[in-house]
Amino acid sequence: QKMKVIVGVKRVIDYAAKVRVATNKSGVELNNVKMSLNPFCEIAVEEAIRMKEKKSASEVVVVSVGPKGATEQIRQALAMGADRGIHIQTDMRLDQELQPLAVAKLLKSVVDTEAPNVVVLGKQSIDGDCAQTGPMLASMLKWPQATFACKVDVSEDKSKFTVERETDSGTEVIEVNAPAIITADLRLNEPRYATLPNIMKAKKKKVETIDAASLGIDLAPRITVVEVNEPPARKGGIMVEDVDTLVDKLKNTAAVI
């Protein structure tokens, strides 16, 4: 029984890069900044590949919505072991203009064509920090969802996913019927590094490009960014010599204990 997995990946500012707000407050400075695969998307790709290795899936298709550069992230996913890619091309700003509601609609059109058994996404992207696309897509497809997954098991007959997920007070286990949406949390797995031979192989894997505007979906943002500011800076602190000084400061200066 074939099971196709679709994984959505996003091109974002590298998690270690220093984020600067543009002087005109229009947004975060993106020029000449290192871009990478969103860490949670990378975990999602890894999970999909493990499903294939465990014979729970037969094909992993990676999708990314973004500018020409997004093909780098698709190739990285292919190098990790995904089979083919779909690049939905748009020059809309990914951290502001192109919003989760529109992304979910774009992904739905891919799902409608590809008919996968499961879509695995990262739980959030580290630019917008919205954590919305997964549940939105699930709603549009009327599929069950398992968000913040830290462990995924696929049933023998591939009809169910047993997912342990992180909650505010610990973890819980739920069972969702296939087809379903799963969003990956930090501890779902540790993504593999792409080996050089696999990077070379990835260059030959098929990546289809679709123009986002051609899909007849309203991508217009509902939320307008009026301005973006740096957060207020904290007042500088001091170093203390010893615990006695620390206790004195906390009791008498900060008056917090």
Next chain:
Amino acid sequence: ETTKKMFATRFARAALVIAEHNNVNLSASTLSAVSAASKLGDVTVLISGNNCGGVAEEASKVSSVSKVLLSQDSSLEKGLAENMTNAALNSINSGDYTHVIAPSSNFGKNYIPRLAAELDVAPITDVTEIVNESTFVRPMYAGNALATVTSSDKLKLMTVRTTAFEKSATSGGSASVEDLAVSDANASLSTFVSEALSSSDRPDLTSARVVVSGGRGMKSGENFKMLEDLADKLGGAVGASRAAVDAGYVPNELQIGQTGKVVAPELYIAVGISGAIQHLSGMKDSKTIVAINKDPDAPIFQVSDYGLAADLFDAVPELSSKV
């Protein structure tokens, strides 16, 4: 009918708060959501769960709450997203709301976007400031950028960062409690199997006055005992960095950071935590920050008010004995 209600002209603004609770008690986070909602309009609170009449009673006494809706069904007991969405839709359709608010937590983030897509609106996640009925501030990039945004949707759906809104008082309100039947709560798409919760007598991490937090420098889960002792001395909660959770020292619900919990206590003591941007994102709004770390160049010292470059295995017990 729904569309007509959503687009009807109205002069009064009405905010629906979807409460967070465990069927026994209302969560502290809901109190912050109520105070946020009170800035937007008349506040109705939806209690959706099972055998949770007591929670509805509790909610009816919260200051600023005008009305409480109680939707009970066994399928709502464990907060499954598909069923929560159905219950929320049911209450939205029963009223004339302009805003729908939930606390920003794993619980809220699970179903709010699903609900938003049902309504074809764009939710605003993690609101830290309400400028006016359609303008909000929210953090991006792990809090390194604050975006002021306006929503063009007629129904505004949002989650609020609870540390940014003071909790409404738990008494002073005298709202009516109305049973709101949900005929189709159970979407039958998912099933709850089990849960693993840690129980603690310590205050809730996101609303504690003091938080003592440990990082990779703690070296083991057993060593967290000294942080627990310090927290107990100070009447605080215990938190952790991602590194400590990944290493298995403590369970995931203690994680503070960009993808964990956000806290803003009066006093945050970071022990053996280097201070990665992603961690800072979860605690840099704390009033007073103390950092204890062997490495004087640790980035945490750039945000701490008081930094002690010392061996935590000496400093923490000494601190416990002297506070």
